[in-house]
Amino acid sequence: MRSLAFIGSPLGITDWANSVKEMIFQGINPFIPITQKQFEQEVDLLFVTPPTIPDSVKAEKVNDYIIRNRHYQQVWDIVNLYDDLLCKSEPPQLPTLIIWGTEDQIFDISGSSRLQQCLAGSQLLQLPQAGHLLLIENADAASAKYVNFLRTTTK
Numbered sequence: 001m002r003s004l005a006f007i008g009s010p011l012g013i014t015d016w017a018n019s020v021k022e023m024i025f026q027g028i029n030p031f032i033p034i035t036q037k038q039f040e041q042e043v044d045l046l047f048v049t050p051p052t053i054p055d056s057v058k059a060e061k062v063n064d065y066i067i068r069n070r071h072y073q074q075v076w077d078i079v080n081l082y083d084d085l086l087c088k089s090e091p092p093q094l095p096t097l098i099i100w101g102t103e104d105q106i107f108d109i110s111g112s113s114r115l116q117q118c119l120a121g122s123q124l125l126q127l128p129q130a131g132h133l134l135l136i137e138n139a140d141a142a143s144a145k146y147v148n149f150l151r152t153t154t155k
Helices: 018-025 036-046 055-067 069-079 110-118 139-153
Strands: 004-007 096-101 123-127
Touching (some): 004 139, 123 139
Parallel strands (some): 004 096
């Protein structure tokens, strides 16, 4: 049996969280950092408990953002075209699971209810103490929820 799962908040359902908007209003694109401090702010947005990243790796990543800035800006522009796409399209007729981190600072948890409304019959699980990158920071919990969903939908 086919199914669909959103593990982590998807693009195309809700606007950026206030934490992202605040940075943008300050003239900082949190996804295209051009200083080490901005890179650290990006990581802080993505994780509830940010990993320790050596300064040399941070410098390397920031340098890549600077060198490939035009590419990253083009991606950013495209991403912003799809802020509410999922509720405008025909919903899939598949068992659907939504797992959203309660501490997501990229797309606020309030978007999870909207996604569930747009996808009639979907199952919503709000994962506590979880941020935006569920499969990195909360892999065990998220995958256990997903496996359980698969077990119950294939019966």
